[in-house]
Amino acid sequence: MATNSLKLIVLARDQSPRVQQAWGELSDFLKSQPGTDLVAAEVTEDLQLDSLQADLVVVLGGDGAILRACRQLGEKQLPILGINHGRLGFLADLSSEEFRDNYQHIENHEYRVVEHLMYECRLIRADGSEERWLGLNEVAITAGASFRMIRVDLNIDGEKVTTYSCDGLIVSTPVGSTAHSLSAGGPLLRQNLQAFVITPICPHTLSNRPLVDGADCVYRLAVPEAPEGVLVVVDGQIRRPIACGDIVEIRRAPVTFQLARLPNHSYYRTLHRKLGWSGQPHYRR
Numbered sequence: 001m002a003t004n005s006l007k008l009i010v011l012a013r014d015q016s017p018r019v020q021q022a023w024g025e026l027s028d029f030l031k032s033q034p035g036t037d038l039v040a041a042e043v044t045e046d047l048q049l050d051s052l053q054a055d056l057v058v059v060l061g062g063d064g065a066i067l068r069a070c071r072q073l074g075e076k077q078l079p080i081l082g083i084n085h086g087r088l089g090f091l092a093d094l095s096s097e098e099f100r101d102n103y104q105h106i107e108n109h110e111y112r113v114v115e116h117l118m119y120e121c122r123l124i125r126a127d128g129s130e131e132r133w134l135g136l137n138e139v140a141i142t143a144g145a146s147f148r149m150i151r152v153d154l155n156i157d158g159e160k161v162t163t164y165s166c167d168g169l170i171v172s173t174p175v176g177s178t179a180h181s182l183s184a185g186g187p188l189l190r191q192n193l194q195a196f197v198i199t200p201i202c203p204h205t206l207s208n209r210p211l212v213d214g215a216d217c218v219y220r221l222a223v224p225e226a227p228e229g230v231l232v233v234v235d236g237q238i239r240r241p242i243a244c245g246d247i248v249e250i251r252r253a254p255v256t257f258q259l260a261r262l263p264n265h266s267y268y269r270t271l272h273r274k275l276g277w278s279g280q281p282h283y284r285r
Helices: 017-031 063-073 096-101 103-107 267-274
Strands: 006-011 036-042 056-061 080-084 112-124 130-135 138-142 150-156 159-166 168-172 195-201 211-214 219-222 231-234 238-241 247-261
Touching: 006 017, 017 036, 017 056, 017 096, 056 063, 063 080, 063 130, 080 096, 096 103, 112 195, 112 231, 130 247, 138 247, 150 168, 159 168, 159 195, 168 219
Parallel strands: 006 036, 006 056, 056 080, 080 247
Antiparallel strands: 112 130, 112 247, 138 168, 138 231, 150 159, 150 219, 168 195, 195 211, 219 247, 231 238
């Protein structure tokens, strides 16, 4: 039995019957645990996470739910443990049954916290105004509703690298390398590497291949002839139109994503299971 109670925040914002049923069962389970202090639970977007203190944030849903929670935590990141009720679930890779079966370890703080690279994205408009976002997976510039091939200039640490003629360009963290970047032909990066991967989407020139560079570099993207409909997309959840003269800047964030892992977790075992390296990818139904 842990000497100190485990302080938990539980997020179950997905209103699907699957997630809400799982939250009902989990709520009853946690109430029966004398060593657990449920600091807050939320099924909507109203809770201000950056004002709360807890040992662990438990997120019910898929990886998208973790991305939203991570962004909402802002500059005060807390360790996150995901219970998968999405599809593949690279970050939220525990089932509800596995969570309950291992809860004695969790309650006793017998888990490790692995820190992962996050990024800060700035959209700098031609008129000098700007928006900023914190993200975990990737930033993508896409042709969107323009339905045209676009030209994307890539600049790293002030040096012009190349101009991609493509359907879009993705700048991804190692965590995001198993998401959109992977489907576009990008490499898998071990999640704790300190690097970014740049992956073109359907490049017109065969010599334009994915590029891996350091996490301390500053990446600048621009679309010098942006047709209407071109978008910058942050973690697949925030979308903004971009125009000629706008700059998208990506750099290492001042905080890291803190992922709680149980002692028996293996990154390659997760890849083997989720990507179906012995067969087909395992999707939840």
